[in-house]
Amino acid sequence: MPRLVKCIGIAVSMLAVLGAGACFLLPERFAVNVPLGSMLTGTGPGAPTNDQFATRIRVPDGFSVGLYATDIENARFLRFTSSGDLLVSQPRRGEILLLERDRNGDGLPDGRRTLLSGLDRSLGLDLDDGWLYIGEGSAVARVRFDAEAGTTVGDIERIVTGIPEGGNHWTRTLRIGPDGHIYLSVGSSCNVCEESDPRRAAMLRYRIDGSGEEIYAAGMRNSVGFDWRPGTNELYATDNGRDLLGDDFPPCELNRIERGGFYGWPYANGDNAPDPDFGAGNEAKVRSARAPDHGFRAHNAPLGMTFVRGDAAPGYRGAALVALHGSWNRSAKDGYKVVSLHWPSNGRAGPLEERDFLWGLEVDDDVIGRPVDVIEGPDGAFYISDDYANSVYRVAYGSAARATAAPGAATTTRDPLAAVQEAARPHLAATGSALYARHACATCHDPATARPGVVPVVLEDLATRYDVPRMMSFLAAPTPPMPAFDLTEDDRRALAVHLLR
Numbered sequence: 001m002p003r004l005v006k007c008i009g010i011a012v013s014m015l016a017v018l019g020a021g022a023c024f025l026l027p028e029r030f031a032v033n034v035p036l037g038s039m040l041t042g043t044g045p046g047a048p049t050n051d052q053f054a055t056r057i058r059v060p061d062g063f064s065v066g067l068y069a070t071d072i073e074n075a076r077f078l079r080f081t082s083s084g085d086l087l088v089s090q091p092r093r094g095e096i097l098l099l100e101r102d103r104n105g106d107g108l109p110d111g112r113r114t115l116l117s118g119l120d121r122s123l124g125l126d127l128d129d130g131w132l133y134i135g136e137g138s139a140v141a142r143v144r145f146d147a148e149a150g151t152t153v154g155d156i157e158r159i160v161t162g163i164p165e166g167g168n169h170w171t172r173t174l175r176i177g178p179d180g181h182i183y184l185s186v187g188s189s190c191n192v193c194e195e196s197d198p199r200r201a202a203m204l205r206y207r208i209d210g211s212g213e214e215i216y217a218a219g220m221r222n223s224v225g226f227d228w229r230p231g232t233n234e235l236y237a238t239d240n241g242r243d244l245l246g247d248d249f250p251p252c253e254l255n256r257i258e259r260g261g262f263y264g265w266p267y268a269n270g271d272n273a274p275d276p277d278f279g280a281g282n283e284a285k286v287r288s289a290r291a292p293d294h295g296f297r298a299h300n301a302p303l304g305m306t307f308v309r310g311d312a313a314p315g316y317r318g319a320a321l322v323a324l325h326g327s328w329n330r331s332a333k334d335g336y337k338v339v340s341l342h343w344p345s346n347g348r349a350g351p352l353e354e355r356d357f358l359w360g361l362e363v364d365d366d367v368i369g370r371p372v373d374v375i376e377g378p379d380g381a382f383y384i385s386d387d388y389a390n391s392v393y394r395v396a397y398g399s400a401a402r403a404t405a406a407p408g409a410a411t412t413t414r415d416p417l418a419a420v421q422e423a424a425r426p427h428l429a430a431t432g433s434a435l436y437a438r439h440a441c442a443t444c445h446d447p448a449t450a451r452p453g454v455v456p457v458v459l460e461d462l463a464t465r466y467d468v469p470r471m472m473s474f475l476a477a478p479t480p481p482m483p484a485f486d487l488t489e490d491d492r493r494a495l496a497v498h499l500l501r
């Protein structure tokens with residue numbers, strides 16, 4: 001499609017000349033609207049200011065957000081070592097940075113140093129049994145790693161070489177799976193095309209020594225983030241939908257990856273919609289594609305993801321946090337945030353709920369950050385890399401209980417009942433109180449009336465951690481072992497008012 005490529009080329013150079021973030025003269029299908037800096041010059045504006053933390057960067061009620069580290073050029077993927085140091089990959093520099101663990105408890109790393117340099121587009125990283133594994137552009141590298149000292153030992157060895165490279169999507173995300181194998185995601189070479197090497201647009205798997213290459217799953221255009229769901233060990237991966245089909249199609253995806261599974265690209269998009277360029281004549285492939293478990297808005301570009309394993313943040317255990325890098329070819333910018341995905345409780349089927357987790361990095365097309373990866377720290381806080389602001393954010397539940405990252409830390413506070421009109425509150429509270437009695441909530445929550453043998457979970461300080469919408473969504477999908485009740489939306493609203501008043 002040479003004409004199309006030219007179109008984008010023109011748009012990009014126009015942006016460079018005009019220095020503005022809008023799309024000119026081009027139909028929506030060819031929209032290029034990228035924050036200046038990230039794509040054109042490779043550098044961003046630096047870390048958000050204290051004022052921006054106070055006025056526009058938001059986290060859910062009860063959380064606080066601040067900077068953990070700044071001035072990390074092109075900060076991409078994150079991994080904590082077993083002793084609490086944070087590794088950050090900087091693929092453009094071919095380096096891995098080590099942020100020294102926070103021994104003095106000020107909520108900031110105690111120091112930093114380059115752990116490895118001279119690597120080839122080092123993106124994915126994981127630790128296993130005394131080794132640090134790294135996904136490079138065309139190889140898997142590993143080196144002995146002394147977690148206590150925070151140093152590598154001996155030389156790097158390349159245990160896999162010859163991974164196809166070239167074209168688009170050069171990042172290689174690497175994780176060690178619960179089965180002790182290396183999983184490596186290799187994106188497609190193009191926006192949409194039929195690949196000549198079946199290892200492109202695929203999830204590859206190797207034994208831990210790099211032998212036994214296998215195409216674990218296929219049809220994945222560019223799955224940069226993946227993780228295993230705690231409890232079930234199911235593998236989930238984000239995937240970026242193709243470009244140049246307009247502002248709102250196709251969705252980006254969260255897929256449950258099964259061995260041998262085919263995920264559609266380049267023949268099908270989203271829920272098995274035939275691709276306008278490659279669907280015709282490939283109907284069987286379109287039908288055989290596994291539909292996504294969740295669709296993100298088109299062009300949101302989900303990258304890193306992690307399942308929440310700890311319970312420092314009530315209501316989040318078992319949810320997935322996903323970093324949305326944000327659109328580059330949508331006429332109005334979209335994405336540029338971290339969202340949480342919540343599964344229906346008790347293994348029920350049903351759509352996943354997507355909620356904002358860190359947002360305000362894009363406001364009215366003005367961008368100050370682009371999240372790349374998100375992980376859970378040993379302290380129960382969440383760490384988010386940003387390759388536009390060249391920073392790592394720390395989002396913690398509560399503020400006083402834990403040290404927050406100092407510069408610009410901000411906690412959001414609001415009236416927890418704001419969503420309900422004053423006049424309606426007394427009646428709703430009375431209804432909620434009756435529902436609380438009818439469903440015998442006290443049998444698990446009230447020490448005075450708890451059933452024998454049940455250790456009550458005392459409900460306290462709810463108003464500091466929930467508001468009405470959050471309480472309603474908690475009650476719709478409570479964290480196990482709390483059972484899910486058959487409650488209407490009105491019931492949930494009434495219970496929320498009763499509990500938060």
Ligand code: HEC
Pocket residue numbers: 314315435436439440441442443444445457459460462474479480481482483485495499
């Ligand atoms: C069989 C026991 C049981 C019953 C009955 C029960 N719950 Fe729970 N509930 C729990 C447990 C256990 C938790 C803690 C879940 C977790 O690990 O986060 C919980 C958590 C909660 C929380 C969150 C507490 C917090 O600090 O964030 C709320 C709110 C709540 N329950 C409300 C209710 C309401 C309202 C009812 C009645 C409709 C109810 N529960 C009935 C066991 C129960």
